[in-house]
Amino acid sequence: MRADASTHGYATDVVERVLDALLVRAARRRRPLLAGISGLQGSGKSTLARDLGASARARGVPCEVLSLDDFYHGRRERRRLARTRHPLFATRGVPGTHDVALLQHTLAALAAASPYRPARVPRFDKGRDTRVVPSRWRTVVRPPALVVLEGWCVGLAPQDADALRRPINALERDEDRDGRWRAVVNAELAGDYAGLWRRLDRLVLLQAPSFAVVERWRDEQERSLRARAAPRALDRAALRRFLMHYERLSRHALRALPARADIRLVLDPHRRVLAIERD
Incomplete structure (x- = not known):
């Protein structure tokens, strides 16, 4: 893999080895194979998903790439969640801030896509922190053989x-003193998200060396938003607070997901692939 996968892409041999492992399961199926890509923020999930999609299509395998981020609730719905569930749900990120029903509907629509009943794939604008209007969603007119779903908490139990009892950072200590927010997030993982993860046929993990690298990786993403003056781009201080929303489950993922994943790409702090491990 090149030194910065988030910008340049993965080495061809890495992409091809992962794709080979996925397509073994995709042959002679009546429904699309659903492969999840999980990894901490900034680890290169969207880049790997993009490269897998391009490589699959180059082989003549119809493939659609979905991002869990495109299924975030918009600001209006998150404000409602903040009023009715907990104020911390105003910030996108944790389970409970995605429209899981829309994602399930999209997967079903992709499996049945046709020119007469095209599937529509949502898109979220992070710079404006809201979902793009449906008239600008991508349309798909034939069922894919492979669907790749990437997201930071994909597959997480x-x-x-x-x-949950002890706060893990200042955000939890000061703004979730009774633990209600983290309990609701955990219940979401046990509910609708667990139902979504059961649909996964394969899980690919980008295995980060530690949570400590996440701020640097994630700031690289925000720089591009700041460079184009996106109205919701985060400066370093805002980013630190933002990442506190993710910290608990990110650390949980570091411990729990390696045993759950079918394919593990072990990364160094520069996102270079040190090893590819398969069950």
């Missing part, structure tokens, strides 16, 4: 209740 809930934590044990005992793990």
